[in-house]
Amino acid sequence: MTRRPLADHQAAVAAHLAGLAGTETVPVRVALDRTTSAPVRAPYSLPLFDNSAMDGFAVRAAEVSPGADLEVGGRIFAGDTTRPVLRAGTAMAIMTGAPLPAGADAVIPVEASHETAGSGQQSTVRFDAAPEPGAFIRSAGDDVAAGEVVIAAGTRLAPRHLGALAAAGVETIEVHRRPAVAIISTGSELIRAGATPQAGQVFESNSLVLQSLSTKHGARVTFIGSAGDDGDFATILTAACQDADLVLTSGGISMGEREPVRQTLAEHGWFGPVAMQPGGPQGLATWKQTPVCCLPGNPVSIVVSFEVLLRDVLRGIAGLPPVASNRAVLAHDITSVPGKTQFLRGVSEPDGSVRPLGGPGSHLAVTAAAAELLIEIDADTTELPAGTEVTTWPLT
Amino acid sequence: MTRRPLADHQAAVAAHLAGLAGTETVPVRVALDRTTSAPVRAPYSLPLFDNSAMDGFAVRAAEVSPGADLEVGGRIFAGDTTRPVLRAGTAMAIMTGAPLPAGADAVIPVEASHETAGSGQQSTVRFDAAPEPGAFIRSAGDDVAAGEVVIAAGTRLAPRHLGALAAAGVETIEVHRRPAVAIISTGSELIRAGATPQAGQVFESNSLVLQSLSTKHGARVTFIGSAGDDGDFATILTAACQDADLVLTSGGISMGEREPVRQTLAEHGWFGPVAMQPGGPQGLATWKQTPVCCLPGNPVSIVVSFEVLLRDVLRGIAGLPPVASNRAVLAHDITSVPGKTQFLRGVSEPDGSVRPLGGPGSHLAVTAAAAELLIEIDADTTELPAGTEVTTWPLT
Structure with a gap:
């Protein structure tokens, strides 16, 4: 049988799965490692309001003389939502992040201030030096203006990106979909870890390998099943298709007499040898409108088949760049x-x-x-x- | 106030969290990205039994003459657990992975074979050439012998490692613990995404940043809470300690008049400036026998504080190498x-x-x-x- 050139089969797999690409809206709080499919714009300007960068005193810079007393006209705390007013000739104690009072144009840090009576009534404060206008003020819109791009399209979201989105008040974002993958391993010889093997039996490992490789490369696994070589494959395949965008199978596609995957799907796709080693036997089919990618059953073939045929296709669907050689x-x-x-x-x-x-x-x-x-x-x-x-x- | 040198505070954080290191036993199927704390040995030799590497015919090599017919004495399938016997002067059809019959010393692939009557009774088979003894046989113990190390200690488990463990029949393994981290952000000005901000309010982002950074560096997050600046911090801190090995707080530790973290924990630890920027104000305390690492509240300070003080400490606890500069x-x-x-x-x-x-x-x-x-x-x-x-x- 003629072997299909590797590049041809790679292209066939990519074409078969092209329909899985898409976008979805997710909450920012669960978007770690997802990839944005559109630029995210700031709903508000940040900071939302002029505020103090330090614990200290809000003043009019021109009213401060070194060594001269100013009445402390009030105390402003972070979280105060009534905007205070700085009366002429007074200072106001202000905490980091608290709203700057109307009329103030500078903040003097507490370390450079001398208040007479702590936080009591009718205290006065004296400063070492007059501040520059604007000192220790975080101005509204300093960080970003409403409507500006906070995160570009195609960004794989790291912790600091999530921080920027949360700080900007963004609640949900559009990201590339993670395709839902179902996995079926086949073979009557397969048993699970924990069982006591009889001669003739083999511990099943391919489903865990495909699950973890899929997860690593932008997919999510919604179904893991296994089938023997004698009849139950079609039933399990139909169940696997219920919630999956893609089914991956291992085994059952070579030259033997009991090859349930090839026997079930031969009329629904292509099966044959690909000019690669390991991983020669391959199949690509459709069942219940769901693409099925049929990989050989040997443990090493599974890893190589996934890396060579599926890895970068799944990454592309999830918005991730291909792995560099x-x-x-x-x-x-x-x-x-x-x-x-x-x-x-x-x-x-x-x-x-x-x-x-x-x-x-x-x-x-x-x-x-x-x-x-x-x-x-x-x-x-x-x-x-x-x-x-x-x-x-x-x-x- | 004298600033604590950065290296001293880094050492203090590492010492404060040293007790979090430990190991636990987990199922292999959920061990992706965990790091082994001990070598894992093979419970069985692999392959468990001599088996065929191809779909074909099991023979005695010395009995095969090119062009001469051999009776097909039976058919052996993967999963057969009764070991068959190859009668003298016969061949047996055998599938990939099926147990080699006693007496056979070679397998001839189906592609180099000519069977008279398919899979019917009493068929005969003829071969193009005599095989080398041992051809296409996977011998028991070829891959690993019982007791040999399958995965070394200190391995961060990639998909292929999980595959090897599953194939070897290993059900559970010993790995470095992931410390349970609780996160509390503080500040009366903080609101959640989705709320409509009033002037004076700020969208809270630090808890998501700390959650995703902790997750990325080997920890798991068991609690996320927030507290205002006026009295509820101790209650929330006590709740956070219930299921956590470590509590991270943001904000509430600087020079202002409402600093709930410093005010609650001052007698339970160290608070002061560290000679770093950003991230100068820092604290380290113990509450209900649980270490509490108190970070400043500014969004940039949080990221820098985590990367400089906590990242490699958490990685070390989880068995991960430090990040290289x-x-x-x-x-x-x-x-x-x-x-x-x-x-x-x-x-x-x-x-x-x-x-x-x-x-x-x-x-x-x-x-x-x-x-x-x-x-x-x-x-x-x-x-x-x-x-x-x-x-x-x-x-x-």
Whole structure:
């Protein structure tokens, strides 16, 4: 059977999932790590009102003479909502963030002030020096004017962005949707952690890998199920489609006699070998109007298939940039199979060169966990001496 | 009042929170991004049993002659738990992952096989070539032997690590604890997004900033509350301590006349100025046996205080490495205040140099959100010409 070129299948996956892109409105308080799909504008000017930057005294700068007493005409606290008035020839005690009284044009910090009677009635205050007009005043609109952009479109929201949005009084924002992903692993040999395995059985790990990879790259997982090889797959697939934008399956698509995924979905999509290793068997189908991306069942194939075919597509839907590849030289000679793009699990050496890790077996889940990167070898290259420059991809 | 040197206060915070470190046991399925506190060993050898790497035929290699027929003595599927036996002079159809029959020493892929009658009774099969002994067999223990380390201590668990643990049949693991953090913002001027502000009021943003920063750096947030400046702080603080390992407060610790945090906790800890800007006023106390870290209330001070005082302490408790600083040159001249370590909000220029962003005002929350890094200027330096090398810290 002719192998589909990798780039063709990558394009097919991207096209199949293109309809998942969209936007939604979410509260700012749960928007950490989401990506804005539109600029967010300030509903109000900030600060909302002239206020004091210090604990101290609000004055008219021209009325202050070093050493001369001013009557303290009142005390203004943060949270006061009645705007006070500074009477001529007086000062008012003012706390940080409290509204500046009408008539005041400067604040003198408490550290440079000498009040006669603390916070009692009829006290007076004397200052070391006259202030510059405007000193220690935060003017309304200093930070942002109403209608200005607070956060640009395409911003992945870090804590400080959420802080700016909250401070600006923004309650909800428009962000890129996180597609809802359902996951089904297949195989009659699969058992869950905690069970005591009999010979012939295998601990299921692919659903957890797909769940955590999807979560890391902008999706949310709404369903996790598993099916044996003998009949229940279609039922579980239909259930998975209820709340999902996309279904990912593992296993059941190769050349065996019990391949429930391929057998159920063959008439609803494309199945065949892709010119990549590991991860050769692939499928792409539609069930109940929901796209289904069918990955092979070996643990290493699952990771490579996700990274190569799905990672950047899901990231794009969530408004995240694609993961950047790097270039590095090989630490030693390697050979590669002809006709397939090969993805070797590898690690970086201290000198920045890279070397493959472990054997080619796509069942070596534990060995592969130590890899930090994928080394990509193109389909036409079979002999790569040490020092050859190759493309590498960081593993999630 | 003498300012406490920044390094002294950093050490005091670290010492105050040292008791929060610990370990806990969690299910592997919810361990994404947690950090292992002990090596995890394989409970079983993997693969658990010799099995086929391909869909094909299990044979004795010595019995295969190109073009000669062998009787197909049975069919073995993944998940079969009764170990089959390969009779002399026969082959058995075998699926990927199915247990190798006793007596077989090689698998020949279906692509290199010619079976007479599909999956019916009494079929025969003929092969193009004799296999190497061991071909396409995954041997028991190939990947990992029982008792070997699957994941080292100190590993931050990525999807592939979870995959390895699940595949190895590991159900629970020991990880560094995530400390439970309670957050209280204080200030009578504070209102929530969605409210219509009156002059004198300010949208509260610090609790969301502290919540998301804590979450990003290995903690979990169990309580978010707010208090005015006039009496309810102690009640809310007591409630916050119920389920928290650590309480973070914002505001209420400076020189004003209504400073509920300082007034409540002065006898239970240390309050005073730290030689840093922004973020000068700081406090560190204990309430109901729970450490309380008291941060200033300005939005920019909150971010800087967290990054400088708390970030790496919380990361250490969660088993995460400290954030690495960088060195960069200034894009233009700057001046700094004497006697305080200054942290300017800045951005990188295309040439790698850095420049400060916006003004010094610690209330400029929206302006500061555009910053990507903090530029650290030590307490003794006041004049820094363009080209001076400085330490920078990436903002979360």
